[in-house]
Amino acid sequence: MVGVPAQVLELLAGRGETLAVAESLTGGLVAGELTAVPGASRVFRGSVTAYATELKRDVLGVDGALLAQRGAVDPEVARQMAAGVRRVLGADWGIATTGVAGPDAQDGQAVGTVFVAVEGPGGTGKVAALRLNGDRAVIRMESVRSVLTLLSGELIENARAQDTEQNGGN
Secondary structure, three states, rough: OOHHHHHOOOOOOOOOEEEEEEEEOOOOOHHHHHHHHOOOHEEEEEEEEEEHHHHHHHOOOOOHHHHHHHHOOHHHHHHHHHHHHHHHHOEEEEEEEOOOOOOOEEOOEOEEEEEEEEEEEHHHHHHHHHOOOOOOOHHHHHHHHHHHHHHHHHHHHHHHHHHHHHOOOO
């Protein structure tokens, strides 16, 4: 998967921006993929592996009532995790993964239900809902690929929007 992490880091470095990661089901795999790229320290601030639900609330600032009502596997939880890690680690961009890797369902959600989120400067953000197939390892690695691909898309889209603004909308 060297391509996508390297692309994300290159895009961020070119913009002089930083990244922080909040992980649940991926358990540090996103951070591992990013730090496997030489020079990652130029933009990667760090990560929080908030595997336990209370850490999502207490460390990342995810709304406790939301967690109690919907559980940890939820699109708004993913968004708040990304925003929280961005704030806590002082990064320009935050990304997050939450979901069910298996072998059992969780919070009423089926195995393979995953939400990945990106939160950037000025409220830029997006959440993607995934329905993944495969065993635990496949679901976790596909979640890593998906969150990095989502971030890459947001960085490219954000750059285009800035170019359009700077060129008077042309």
